[in-house]
Amino acid sequence: MVSVIAEQLSIQYGQTVAVDQVSFEAQAGQITVLLGPNGAGKTSTIEHLEGYRAASSGSSSVLGLDPITDHHKLTRQVGIMLQQGGIPTAIRPRELLQQYAGFFPDSLDPEDLLARVGLTSRSKTPYRRLSGGEQQRLSLALALIGKPKVVFLDEPTAGVDLEGRDLIRSLLLTLRQEGVCVLITTHDLAETERLADKVIIIDHGKVIAQGSPTELMSATSSDHLLFGATPNLDCAALSAAVGSQASETSHGEYRVEAPPSPALVAAVTSWLAAQNIQLTDLRAERQRLDDVFRRLTDSTDSTDSTDA
Numbered sequence: 231m232v233s234v235i236a237e238q239l240s241i242q243y244g245q246t247v248a249v250d251q252v253s254f255e256a257q258a259g260q261i262t263v264l265l266g267p268n269g270a271g272k273t274s275t276i277e278h279l280e281g282y283r284a285a286s287s288g289s290s291s292v293l294g295l296d297p298i299t300d301h302h303k304l305t306r307q308v309g310i311m312l313q314q315g316g317i318p319t320a321i322r323p324r325e326l327l328q329q330y331a332g333f334f335p336d337s338l339d340p341e342d343l344l345a346r347v348g349l350t351s352r353s354k355t356p357y358r359r360l361s362g363g364e365q366q367r368l369s370l371a372l373a374l375i376g377k378p379k380v381v382f383l384d385e386p387t388a389g390v391d392l393e394g395r396d397l398i399r400s401l402l403l404t405l406r407q408e409g410v411c412v413l414i415t416t417h418d419l420a421e422t423e424r425l426a427d428k429v430i431i432i433d434h435g436k437v438i439a440q441g442s443p444t445e446l447m448s449a450t451s452s453d454h455l456l457f458g459a460t461p462n463l464d465c466a467a468l469s470a471a472v473g474s475q476a477s478e479t480s481h482g483e484y485r486v487e488a489p490p491s492p493a494l495v496a497a498v499t500s501w502l503a504a505q506n507i508q509l510t511d512l513r514a515e516r517q518r519l520d521d522v523f524r525r526l527t528d529s530t531d532s533t534d535s536t537d538a
Contacts, residue, residue: 231258233380233411234279239288241274248274250435251288258379259409260427261402263416267527271435272415276382279413280310292380306334309378311369311386319358323349323368326357327375334376347371348397363390370398380411387418399425423519433527446522455490456521458483458511459502472497479524482510490514 234256241249249271256262264272277283279292281301290296295303317326327340344350347367352360360368366389373381386402387395402425405412416422422429423443430440439446461482468476474488488494495512502509513521 232256233258234262234290234292234413236275236279236290237288239275239278239290240286241271241278241283242286247435249278249285252432252435252437253288254430254437254440256380256411256413256428258411259406261406261412261414261425262428262430263414263422263426264430264432265416265419265422265523266432267417270432272432273384275432276384276413276415280308280382306376307379309373309376309381311373311381311383317357317365317369317372320356322354322356323360323371324353326368327371330372330375336377337375338377340375343371343375346397346401348394363394366390367394367397370401374401374405378410380413381405383412383414385416386414387416387421395421419518419520419523429519431523431526438526439522443519447519453487453489455486455488455494455498456484456511456513457486457498457509459509460507463505463507468498468501471501 232255236255237253239249239252240247252271252275254262264275266272274283278285279290279297281292281297281304284298292304293307297304321329323344324340327343331337331340341350344353347370349364349367349371352364357365357368366386370383370386373383386398390398399421402412402414406427414426426443428440429443429446431438431446456479459482461478463478463484465476465478465484468484468486472486472488472494474486474494476484476486479485486494486498495514499509499512
């Protein structure tokens, strides 16, 4: 069942177009991730769907209702996790969850929720004394206390340690199993690849790709070879040795512009061996999500530069 719909959604701040005719759907029982660099339009899109920012044009719905005009009808059905702010600094996690539980006719048990986000031992600690990661986990608990049908999470793992990330990941998977529509914004490509059922890549306010991680990673034709090795290789020498253009796409990540034939793989590995350079990674048919993300966002930047 479709829980969230955006159709040709646009949002402007004065003359600046933050969201440019964005269209997508998010299903119940799935984790949908809005992925993009800073300033891409992710947060503006989420803020509109939460009912806090009007659109300039286009339309949207959350659980069949307009997030702006029907905002009051959605407040008990939607959970929202903000990046920061809005929580009294002296209040304690147990008190805060008990207070929020009173806003809903059928809430989760505050004690159980404290345990699920790993804050039982910190339940009597004033908010201001919690670490950044603990504050993030408490914010997530607040988003879930009312048993929402849709959850909007803005950078849920930002500033969270590994243990906290594991707890958040487990909670998100449980929400999916319970049929909740989970919509996340993030920069975390590895977490996206691990958790997402659907990924929507946004750059410069536009949707430039969407699909499951598998679909996005397999959509690109295999016309090049990707590998990892020591940073700052002599790419000119490597290009001459293998007969195809080689470049360092990011720190220690390389791309050779030729189909990944056995002969090309042998040429690359032979050149590395001759230089006594260790190969750390080799990819051909299946790219990682960060490969796809870099290619798509780099392509958008190049197009914008050309248009300018």
